[in-house]
Amino acid sequence: MKGHGARPAPPRAVVLDTDGVLIDSAAVHAAAWKTAFDGCLPGWADRAGNGEPFDADADYRRYVDGRSRYEGAAAFLAARGIRLPAGTPDGRPGCDTVRAVAARKEQAFRDALRVRPVTAFRDASRALAALRSLSVPAAAVSASRHARALLASAGTDRLLTTVVDGEDAAGLGLAGKPDPALFLHAAHVLGVRPQDCAVVEDALAGVLAGRRGRFGLVVGVDRTPDRRTTEALREHGAHLVVTDLMECVEAVWGAGP
Template sequence: MNGRPGSPPPRGVVLDTDGVLLASATVHAAAWKAAFDACLAEWTPGERSGKPFDADVEYRRFVDGRSRYDGAGAFLTARGIRLPPGARDDPPGCDTVRAVAALKEQAFQDALRRNPVVPFEDAGRALTALRSLGVPCAAVSASRHARALLTTAGLDRLLTVVVDGEDIARLGLAGKPDPALFLHAAGLLGTRPEDGAVVEDALAGVSAARAGRFGLVVGLDLLDELPPARRAELRERLLLDDGELDRWDEVSRRLHVPFHQGVVSQFEGYGELAELDWEAYRARYGDIRRLDRILEAEGDTVNRYQASKQADTLMLGHLFRPEELSGLFTRLGYRLDDETWRATVSHHLRRTSHGSTLSSLVHGWVLTRQKGPDAWRYCEEALVADVADVQGGTTGEGIHLGAMAGTVDLVERGITGLEAGPDGLRVAPVALRELPRFAFTLCCGGHRGVRLRMLPGRLGIRVPASSRGPLAVVLPGGRRATVASGEERWFRL
């Protein structure tokens, strides 16, 4: 299920409520503006941080798709305003985060009494069409009113599942951009994420759906996330008419990737080049990092051979995790499973002279992700290049500084499998005998000075005390945990 014309329909669809099924986003935005503007006037009269709430840009950026409490907290943090969290029964006001959220709720209820929310014209038709295809649909929302609003709009009878703010609170589900809400709804539909689709109109929701690894993610009108002036400028500069995005989407699915002998090629025709007797050249010259110069001295050229000083194809394994790379190739219509990628790495590794210090770094990254035994050897080669002039005269020019920074990155992100994303801090360590234990600090999710300690079979995470919420962590095997501010937790790997 990939969303292409002619492909089978998804086995389940999860749709956001506000802004996708119901024309309620503008009502929510107006309610937030009424609440924030009233409090901003009280908190920061005359200050820049007290400028009125932007019901277009700031609504989409900070509160759209989030619970009232999370949305209020995100906006206040962005403005540099600190308030105590407050209690769940705080009355509407401006003294705590929950009081501000309650003030928004009050404004929203007042707006509903004046103007009931209506569904979008095509919402009912779309749900009916999916129902006729046997595709079950779920509606999700961080709002506690979603279920009642869907019933009033007459859409509830077309839905198999509704998950709203009441369910989120009862089940303790994390809000967007965490994928928990979408994954829960898909589970109730009996649909695996990879077989399902998500339809969203907010960046936080799209990020959540991507983090949940759904097979198809549809983002509605996300170009409108930009401020009007920037949006118009971008359209003008790119000559972006209504059909342009569709054309580029088609191009992005039809790029050609050359293969030979069952592996990804360096370029078209690479597999037709001659093979080099690598063992003979190593026996004759020893160090063949600069194979290009050796062949030129013999009156030959490296361009005749399947040989590289750095295998650019393997940069793919440096830039993308294996599952990301497989997804990109699938989008292009190619199969790149683990066996094919390992064969590609092995093929080009045997045909690389490592004439670039970056080559050692890249191969160290790729083999680390594959848990290859030579991973640390290549990292050491990159480090040695900085203290020993392995290429004759270029070290003093600082030409290897990029590779040196990369070796630090290899330890901090490669060996730890570290990745900060919308679902939290992902950690998937690779055990290397040569580096059994180490520690470093990083910034993540607004937290500064988060300390990670790697020990054999164990991972420690310490989050400094602050007013921010807990740090979400995704451990190997998809295990999820949180580390609160001021807390240190240890996990078995």
């Protein structure tokens, strides 16, 4: 879709990841995963490829960031060569099944939220307000079932057109990232075609999902102090990598502060 000049018209809508893009919750998720995995690794020593502790930066981004709890647990276990039965959805936290490990993470995450409330990134609120002033509808997407509650507690939900989270994914049978199903559903709810919509993501799996869904623009967000994920985001398909969301809004929609 072209504008009057040589530059393509900006996307008509935007779908944004939640954890690490809109709200400062990625570190809480990463710490909860570390608690879950590291507490089990000694018991898995006889079947683990190595007993190295879970790396809350590298392992988090590579295996669990952007995925559902079950898929994240399964990906890390597979990478370590650890074979566990799937378990049942109502299983208690533990180390003997994939779902039990996922439940350990959920328990650790809930415990962390009691002492560390999640807040919105300052640039996220500014960017969403700017998009609203431009009449660009915005959807938040997350594999987490906590997304709606966390967005509401951070005060970000009022600036969004819709939210698609883990509850929706479970109810509709939507596959998790790097499958684009969550993003495609959000674009459908916003009433736009993927090619007329932007995806904004900090997770490698999310960037890959945006490209697989054939979205018109895929923006990577690198909030690390030394921009250590910029190259990986580009390698996974990001058309543009920014350090904050206002940089994205200014570059894509031409809206300044």
